[in-house]
Amino acid sequence: MSHVHSDLLVVLAGQPNTGKSTLFSLLTGLHQRIGNYPGVTVEKKSGHYHEGDRRIEVVDLPGTYSFSSYSQEERIARDFILLERPEVIVAVVDASNLRRHLHLLLQLLELQVPTVVCLNMVDMAERWGLKIDFKKLAESLDTPVVPMVGSKGKGLAELRAAILAVSEKTQTLNHEPTGWKIDYPAELGAILVPLEKALDGKEHLIEDFSSRWLAVKLLENDREARRIVQHHTHDDAWKPILEQADAARNSYETVHREPVSEAIVRSRNAKADATVATCITRIKPHARGTDVIDRFVCHPFFGLLLFALIMLVVFQIVFTLANDLPWFPQVGYAHETGWSCEWASPVDACGNFFEEWLPEYLNARLALPETGLFASFLYKGVLAGVGGVLTFVPLIFFMFLTLALLERSGYFARAVVVLDGLLRRFGLHGQSVLPLALAGGIVGGCAVPA
Template sequence: MNTPDRPATLHVALAGQQNAGKSTLFNLLTGMAQHVANYPGVTVDKKTGSYRDGATRVEVVDLPGTYSLTAFSLEERVARSYLLAEAPDVVVNVLDASNLRRGLYLTFQLLELGFPTIIVLNMMDMAARRGLEIDLAALETRLCVPVVPVIGRKGEGAEALRAAILGAAAAPRRGGASLNYGLLEPAVAEIQAALADQPALAGLSARWLAVKLLEQDAEAERLLTDRLPDTPDLLARAQQARAAHEARHGRSAGDTISAARDQLAGEIVATCITDTKAGHVPLSERIDRFLLNRWLAPLFLTASIWVIYQLSIVQGYELTKVTWPFLAGLRNLAADLLPDAGFLYDPQSRALGLWLVDSANTLLNYVPIFLILFALIAMLEDSGYMARIAFILDRVLHRFGLHGQSTLPFILAGVFAGGCAVPGVMATKGIPDHRARMATILTVPFMNCMAKIPLYTLLINIYFPQSKGLMLFYLSTITVIAALLVAKLLTVSVLRKEETAPFVMELPHYHLPTVSGVLRRALDRTWMYIQKVGTTVLAIAVVIYFLLQFPGVAPDRQAQYQTRAETAITQFYAAMGENPHRTVVDDPARLVELVNVYTDYRAAKLNAQGQVASDKVDAKYLGAHPEFAPFLARGGDADTRAAGRALKQLADARKTLRREIRQEKIETSLLGQIGRGLEPVTQFADFDWKINVALLASFAARESSVATLGVLFEQDEGENTTLEQRMGAERADQGYTALTAVAIMLFFALYPPCLATVIMVRIQTDSYRWMAFSIVFPTILGLAVASAVFTLGTMLDLTGLQMMTAVYVTALGLLLVVGLPKPTLRRSPARGPQIRPQMEDRQ
């Protein structure tokens, strides 16, 4: 039985500013008993966990890091909405002990909400190294709430914190320190008294709401209107008080409130903290003298980006060589469990099942990259350098509606070549400005991911063999120019009404990341990727499958293929003649089984690395199918060799037939029909149905463009030519020119993101509308650019290289025109936040 001071369940909210170590304390309290999701309707992480303290179960929610409880940013609104709606039993306010004045700005607002509150001074070791001696008793006296010192990354103070949480929940409720707002205090008291008399506002702090109304907080005004729809006089009184204060004192109520909080924070710091190293330059500032030096900062930033790129993208892809065999093994297992393949056609259950497995494996193959990437990002965040990256590049990117933290997503997506848009879009989650974050998400796919390079290489080798280097330079840089220009266009058009936040530039102290913290965050974020993408991709993969498979090959064509298959089988039996091994496959069903085993066996032998692996393949297949050994084994007597030759001819004939069927399916499929139906529109860019189908197929995966072209431009029997040679040979018949190649490459550069990236856009925006926009807008833009390039080039009789040069010069000039005007808001680094009481437009 639970005693009154030992409740069965406690609800605790962790609140604090960014970089205060809040997540570290959350992990320290909850251990592995935690769950990561999203708050309803938003993409902000919601981390929940629990632990048991005796008979009490303590549920902990880690609120988004925020500097205040205003309505400026999404994180601030989410944190405030949770506190007001859920009314936790205890609020644990985490502060950086080495920068107490900065954290107290939020503390005063939490205390005004009236919840039982505990102040946790984290990073006490950092404060000691800086020579700061904190009088904890004096601080408790000034704030009127318990103060608990901890060192989260070392696990020190956890037990004291747990005891303080139980104590705060059991103790009678008493308010914390009440901030006096000076000249504005009479107005605050008057409105507070009026609000306190309203029964509909029970459970809501009248003082907190009064202050918010005087700050002209839109969310607070909406809250009051919802609770008291028939009392507009309270809003009018708050408006009158604001106007009277500004007229009498020459400053807004918001400025007065901010100044009062800052003044009290300064007084508390002055009375409770002794600086024994006054005048000493902290280590973080000494490091910044080098890392943020005007001339050295770009070098350090470039080196950091290069390391992230090399370790996550390059080395991550190398690790996929280790993990892929496991995924391939899962596919083989699925293939064994599904119905057997037919001679020409597979059962739909098998074809669809393997399609889904292949689709999932494509995304799961990114897991090694994500593990490395998220670990590196966690290290940058914990060390404090991530904020420096934002500071260094924010001024430039801000001119185009982006944010300093847009840099990392662009790099991961492949600024010049070789990245991947999926981790690039995922990395946008840390951008605090919603408008800039959306602009980044929608422009990251313009970067040159690895999968775009094969098509560029193919077309350049065919049409620009003498200008390969110049064309690659154009393509690798014009995508960056396009991304910046499109970001600017979006932020002044469809994104102009999206939420922005007043810019807060904070340079936290440097810290050494902990192994446990880095690993935990990397695993958490990777698991979220597996969960979210794994469910969505299967649904979309089914749609793509049916678009490519149906209506299928016409009945008369099926009959022709069947006749050819029967002829190949007849030739096999004729070649076998009186061969004694023929008795094994006299039954046609056994023959189909033999061909399937032989096909799998040959594929396994080709993938085997070294003689040992090859011998294992032999042992596996010969052991599993001893009756087929004469057909699979090498060498042997004349009958065995003859059986092997006959089987190889049959398998090759089957492979040819199946390839032709696949090609015809593509041509007659819904996707193929769409390709032909698009010709009236795409003809202005000189795209025929084959190009259209290749581009449509590349939506599933960028690599599919070249693979589809390889099927569409198939070589004749007996030839052995490259795709470049086959496409080049058809230039005269199809009318393809170098201008066509330029139009295709520019369209491909601006083309909608691939299937995996589109899924990630949906996840990160939590909106099907923005997912659709990420497909439709780039399609229209890319087709317009490609059509203009081909049409103007043809009219002016320009070569492909001349037209590409003209496009590049025009885009670069436009970039300079848009980017040269200085932004309206200047930024500067600060050791604490630059809190602004009014919203600032970032345009």
């Protein structure tokens, strides 16, 4: 199912912090619209520009680190490409970290949708002593590659020309899959090819999806791929397909004693390593500070210890600032002396204000009988209830502040890598780190007040 309009549809895809938003602004200028994807709160950015008499619709997909459909952003980005069938995917890649970005790029290419690689920030790569052979990179990926410096607008004209050329080819071929694929090892090919042929026999299915991509995702036991097969196959014809995929996966894992998904990832990594070795030359040694830090922060063992230490420090900071240190002005009232101001912790200041001083002030002004129904409702209901809730606010404020600083520093992106393997044992993935922290799994989260 492709988009129902005569415009050319182009999507920008890539990891966060690759310059996608800058490129989107360069392409669309003031012709932008911002909304939400249906049923979710993820922001949707779309716009357009004109190439002669042709209108090019551009959609900036959410930044993702993979297309594995674990997170909401990953599902939205992948589903949009699969269901809307754009003429061109512009894969925005950070040239200074090409190896790190190839994992997502290879997954994009496996969707077999026509793609243009926008190699952004080539000036930074040169500054760090990297020489990239753009021609060899295009040959290795079998995909057009356009070097750019998005912050200065360099390469924009070449990118627009590449988008137009690829889109015209796409329309000429009537949106046929590109046929791009990774050459997996023979043991994987032995189960992948028969499944791909079985999918080729389902006409209604392969009209909208690449049989090669579906076969790979079914072997990975991808839930969304299984749902696609069930939804797009008439009657119960989907059952033999899924049974064949399950049998092939179980057979491989029994013989080779490793998950099929790990073997597929290893093959993608091998392709990425070969691409980097062929296309990138370091013309001068340049040890970046972040590389040195990453070797320790992302270490399989020391990275876990560092994470535990950082979470402990965050825990101490939150409680020290919110509940222990008397640094917050505390307003009080006594019938004999009137209003006063002292120093207390934020939690104590909130609690004392609503539980002691405000009731005493109101009691002096209203002179309500202590046993009266209204006095009980006011003091023990309204003031005690509001005060009890507001005493949580300092703790939650400092928790969000410290976690926001950690995320801004880039540490959480590295924690995702460190904790991914551990969390997968519990049916989660590395990107669950921040939700766990906020929900109470780490550092108390919403359970901090308790």
